[in-house]
Amino acid sequence: MTAAEWLARLRLWAEAGWLRRLDAALAGFLAELDPEASPVLWVSAALLSRMEGHGHTCLPLSPLPTVPNEVLNGPTAAAEALAEVWPQLPATLPAWCEALRRSPCVRHGLQPDTGQPLVLVEEGASAWLYLRRYWLHEQSVARAVSQRCAAITEPDRAGVRHWLDRLFPDALPGPDWQKLACAVALRGRLSVITGGPGTGKTYTAARLLALLLATTPEAARAGLRVALAAPTGKAAARLKQSIDTALQALQNQLGDTLALAPLIQRIGAARTLHALLGARPDTRRFTHNARQPLELDVLIVDEASMIHLEMMSALLEALPPTARLVLLGDKDQLASVEAGAVLGDLCRDADAGRYSTDTARYAEDAAGLRLPDDMLAPGDLAPALAQQTVMLRTSRRFSGPIGQLAQAVNVGDADRARQVLRAREDQVLTAWEGVPAARVCDLAVHGRPGAPGGYRPYLDALADFQPLPSSASEAERQAHHAVWVKRVLGAFEGFRLLCAVREGEWGVGGLNRAVAQALERTGALSPRGEWYAGRPVMVTRNDPALGVSNGDIGIALPACVPAGETSALRVWFLEGEHLRSVGVSRLAHVETAFAMTVHKSQGSEFEHTVLVLPEQGGAVLGRELVYTGITRAKRFFTLVSARAGTLEQAMERPTRRASGLRRSLAGQSGA
Numbered sequence: 001m002t003a004a005e006w007l008a009r010l011r012l013w014a015e016a017g018w019l020r021r022l023d024a025a026l027a028g029f030l031a032e033l034d035p036e037a038s039p040v041l042w043v044s045a046a047l048l049s050r051m052e053g054h055g056h057t058c059l060p061l062s063p064l065p066t067v068p069n070e071v072l073n074g075p076t077a078a079a080e081a082l083a084e085v086w087p088q089l090p091a092t093l094p095a096w097c098e099a100l101r102r103s104p105c106v107r108h109g110l111q112p113d114t115g116q117p118l119v120l121v122e123e124g125a126s127a128w129l130y131l132r133r134y135w136l137h138e139q140s141v142a143r144a145v146s147q148r149c150a151a152i153t154e155p156d157r158a159g160v161r162h163w164l165d166r167l168f169p170d171a172l173p174g175p176d177w178q179k180l181a182c183a184v185a186l187r188g189r190l191s192v193i194t195g196g197p198g199t200g201k202t203y204t205a206a207r208l209l210a211l212l213l214a215t216t217p218e219a220a221r222a223g224l225r226v227a228l229a230a231p232t233g234k235a236a237a238r239l240k241q242s243i244d245t246a247l248q249a250l251q252n253q254l255g256d257t258l259a260l261a262p263l264i265q266r267i268g269a270a271r272t273l274h275a276l277l278g279a280r281p282d283t284r285r286f287t288h289n290a291r292q293p294l295e296l297d298v299l300i301v302d303e304a305s306m307i308h309l310e311m312m313s314a315l316l317e318a319l320p321p322t323a324r325l326v327l328l329g330d331k332d333q334l335a336s337v338e339a340g341a342v343l344g345d346l347c348r349d350a351d352a353g354r355y356s357t358d359t360a361r362y363a364e365d366a367a368g369l370r371l372p373d374d375m376l377a378p379g380d381l382a383p384a385l386a387q388q389t390v391m392l393r394t395s396r397r398f399s400g401p402i403g404q405l406a407q408a409v410n411v412g413d414a415d416r417a418r419q420v421l422r423a424r425e426d427q428v429l430t431a432w433e434g435v436p437a438a439r440v441c442d443l444a445v446h447g448r449p450g451a452p453g454g455y456r457p458y459l460d461a462l463a464d465f466q467p468l469p470s471s472a473s474e475a476e477r478q479a480h481h482a483v484w485v486k487r488v489l490g491a492f493e494g495f496r497l498l499c500a501v502r503e504g505e506w507g508v509g510g511l512n513r514a515v516a517q518a519l520e521r522t523g524a525l526s527p528r529g530e531w532y533a534g535r536p537v538m539v540t541r542n543d544p545a546l547g548v549s550n551g552d553i554g555i556a557l558p559a560c561v562p563a564g565e566t567s568a569l570r571v572w573f574l575e576g577e578h579l580r581s582v583g584v585s586r587l588a589h590v591e592t593a594f595a596m597t598v599h600k601s602q603g604s605e606f607e608h609t610v611l612v613l614p615e616q617g618g619a620v621l622g623r624e625l626v627y628t629g630i631t632r633a634k635r636f637f638t639l640v641s642a643r644a645g646t647l648e649q650a651m652e653r654p655t656r657r658a659s660g661l662r663r664s665l666a667g668q669s670g671a
């Protein structure tokens with residue numbers, strides 16, 4: 001086929017939905033830059049772009065010459081279309097790479113960076129293709145992580161032990177991983193604390209802050225600059241609240257021996273990563289970078305699984321080399337919406353430990369811990385990053401049926417998951433499978449046996465506004481209104497529909513419409529037009545000017561106005577205990593939020609969580625998605641699926657994001 005025919009074929013595939021238009025357009029762009037190139041370049045570029053759209057940071061080339069459909073992962077018609085043209089492409093990886101190397105659009109080997117749009121990486125019998133930007137981000141993250149892992153300081157072990165014994169007074173039967181996490185974070189410039197829900201990641205982070213304060217010379221304590229951050233506003237507010245609560249409880253435990261109050265005051269509000277780095281409108285650049293680093297000594301970042309590669313690169317670049325970065329997150333949760341699976345990549349050794357004898361000795365001296373023999377690794381098999389990574393293994397609030405189900409899903413044990421679901425202990429768990437989408441609306445309106453209510457308590461709170469008598473002062477009216485708004489927002493957190501997909505009757509859009517109509521039929525809502533009292537919305541774009549972040553959830557409610565005046569609708573957001581509102585006309589980028597994606601629910605928990613699985617979920621319907629959905633449930637969990645067996649199918653499929661971060665880390669210094 002000629003170049004024009006190849007490009008036309010790629011456009012056809014985009015029209016069929018097997019590629020995105022953007023993917024075919026990238027191929028067209030490269031054909032303009034290098035009209036003489038082999039079709040390998042255009043096909044690879046289109047597939048690479050498609051992979052990026054699915055969250056991968058690179059395209060593994062090894063399967064391409066023989067099993068291209070593994071990459072396109074499309075329906076039968078797509079496989080047939082590929083089979084028709086593939087014989088015209090090289091049949092071996094070396095020939096494929098050779099064709100790419102011939103193009104000036106592809107940087108390879110030790111070639112200097114002259115702005116080539118693609119980068120080819122070859123190692124042994126494998127090869128990967130990158131978009132330049134992701135290659136640079138990956139290299140920059142690997143370099144920064146390695147440098148931070150190498151910057152180990154040697155604290156006074158006896159002093160650390162003294163404080164750790166006070167901070168963790170309870171003797172546990174096995175190793176106290178929380179204690180180890182504190183000890184490890186104290187000696188490094190980077191540490192990763194991972195663990196499932198309720199394993200005490202923030203509890204540990206609060207103790208780490210106390211340990212840092214206690215081991216800082218007294219004269220320097222007042223100058224210790226600590227910041228808290230998370231990828232979303234909601235997660236940031238939750239982190240701040242948990243850290244404050246934990247530090248206050250710790251102060252009571254420690255008495256006068258260590259003054260934590262000044263630290264609590266100094267920490268300030270937790271911010272989104274965008275706000276911390278100083279996001280600038282209409283650009284992907286930030287105010288803070290290597291030339292203008294953040295002014296802080298300790299940064300704790302929660303929900304790190306949501307951080308994508310580009311953001312991690314920007315964060316590491318903006319951190320001064322002397323600052324300590326502590327990443328908290330659940331490595332088994334869904335990876336970020338945008339490309340990369342950074343926390344998963346950083347935590348690859350977390351289960352196994354792979355601690356060196358040096359780390360074992362340090363754990364014994366500084367934390368009084370004997371690490372299990374099977375978690376130790378000989379010198380060259382003990383990567384530097386593993387020494388700075390600790391996995392917390394005991395959940396304090398997640399031991400019931402929801403925890404058991406989450407655990408079974410996480411390890412891919414379908415029989416066990418089924419058994420737990422069938423047991424329906426105290427009706428905490430229920431599965432409705434092979435049902436029509438309308439059943440989801442029933443759940444939203446009434447709840448279910450064992451977990452009644454659905455959105456009813458929120459609607460009741462909405463209807464329950466009793467105006468104060470006209471004699472009430474302005475301050476009294478405002479306070480009374482704020483109590484009501486908080487009650488409505490609090491009640492809304494009691495129930496949530498989480499979807500795997502956005503489109504279709506089982507997706508976010510379809511269910512939001514259906515639920516709003518079902519609630520309207522009960523007379524509890526009057527959704528006339530776009531905005532109505534009680535409309536829950538999710539912000540879909542950061543807007544620093546309005547102070548709202550992507551993922552924030554608020555509810556449209558009337559403002560507090562004097563009796564007799566008409567009150568305009570405002571969207572109310574709760575940040576910790578603090579209420580904020582924005583006029584509805586100023587919020588351009590929002591969507592209704594009765595149903596939301598599992599992705600967007602990360603960092604939130606709801607009393608009753610409903611996970612909705614469609615008939616066809618494609619590649620998105622994987623194990624991490626189900627695990628993340630289940631672990632959002634505080635008291636009740638309901639699975640609703642269009643087809644029986646979807647759960648098992650999803651569990652069989654752990655999502656593997658193509659990424660070279662581990663390889664790049666190993667290439668840096670064995671990190």
Ligand SMILES: Nc1ncnc2c1ncn2[C@@H]1O[C@H](COP(=O)(O)OP(=O)(O)OP(=O)(O)O)[C@@H](O)[C@H]1O
Nearest residue numbers: 178195196197198199200201202203204242396397
């Ligand atoms: N060692 C401990 N001793 C007593 N209580 C603990 C301990 N560790 C954690 N907890 C308690 O367990 C609960 C969960 O802890 P925490 O919120 O820190 O977990 P987490 O891993 O940050 O959870 P998530 O990220 O899922 O919200 C909290 O109430 C906390 O006080």
